[in-house]
Each structure stands twice: as C-alpha cells, then as structure tokens.
Amino acid sequence: xxxxxxxxxxxxxxxxxxxxxxxxxxxxxxxxxxxxxxxxxxxxxxxxxxxxxxxxxxxxxxxxxxxxxxxxxxxxxxxxxxxxxxxxxxxxxxxxxxxxxxxxxxxxxxxxxxxxxxxxxxxxxxxxxxxx
Numbered sequence: 001x002x003x004x005x006x007x008x009x010x011x012x013x014x015x016x017x018x019x020x021x022x023x024x025x026x027x028x029x030x031x032x033x034x035x036x037x038x039x040x041x042x043x044x045x046x047x048x049x050x051x052x053x054x055x056x057x058x059x060x061x062x063x064x065x066x067x068x069x070x071x072x073x074x075x076x077x078x079x080x081x082x083x084x085x086x087x088x089x090x091x092x093x094x095x096x097x098x099x100x101x102x103x104x105x106x107x108x109x110x111x112x113x114x115x116x117x118x119x120x121x122x123x124x125x126x127x128x129x130x131x132x
C-alpha cells in the first residue's frame with residue numbers, strides 16, 4: 001500500500017526498527033543499533049507491544065513508542081520517535097498517525113518529546129522533500 005502506515009512492531013522486524021531509530025541521528029549516546037535492539041528483546045512482551053513502526057512500501061522508515069507517561073498510566077505519551085533521513089518528508093503524517101490511537105482511546109492530552117532537528121523540517125518541509 002502506498003503511503004505511510006503505523007504498524008505494531010513485530011519481533012522479526014526489530015533489527016530494522018532499531019536501525020531506523022539510529023539512522024542519521026547524532027543526539028544518541030551510541031549509533032550502534034545493537035544496544036537498543038538487545039534492550040528491546042529483553043523487555044517483557046507487554047512492554048514490547050508499545051513499540052510501533054512507520055512503514056513505507058513494506059519497509060521500516062521510522063519508529064515510535066506509544067505508552068503511558070508513567071507505568072500503569074493510559075497510553076498518551078510518544079517516545080522513541082524517529083524517521084530515517086530519506087523519510088523525513090513524512091514528519092507531519094507520522095506525528096498524526098502516532099497520535100490517532102491515543103486520541104481514539106480518549107486521552108485528554110498527548111505527551112511527546114522531540115529532536116530539535118525535526119523542528120527545522122516541520123517549519124520548512126520543502127527543504128527535506130516533503131511528499132505532501
């Protein structure tokens with residue numbers, strides 16, 4: 001299917017997910033995806049279910065975790081948000097897709113953190129080849 005899709009992360013795609021998470025980023029302590037991948041695999045299944053992938057044409061191009069701001073709270077927080085450099089034109093679509101399940105579950109607010117580099121893309125999408 002053409003376009004960007006938000007899909008639950010499957011364990012079989014976890015390596016592609018964490019590679020996408022670190023791609024083109026300089027704000028992480030390590031650019032080695034293996035450390036993140038191993039931490040993910042060590043988490044209990046209920047925690048693993050909070051990770052979602054952004055896919056374009058069946059390929060993982062971005063990452064997000066949708067969970068509560070604190071353990072046991074409703075899922076209203078976005079974290080681990082990242083898009084590979086070639087897919088950053090999907091920024092607005094990705095943010096909207098990630099908030100849809102939160103809003104659908106009746107959250108009164110959405111909590112999110114962001115990378116300042118993505119702010120520049122949101123303000124000037126033509127500079128990054130926005131597809132919209």
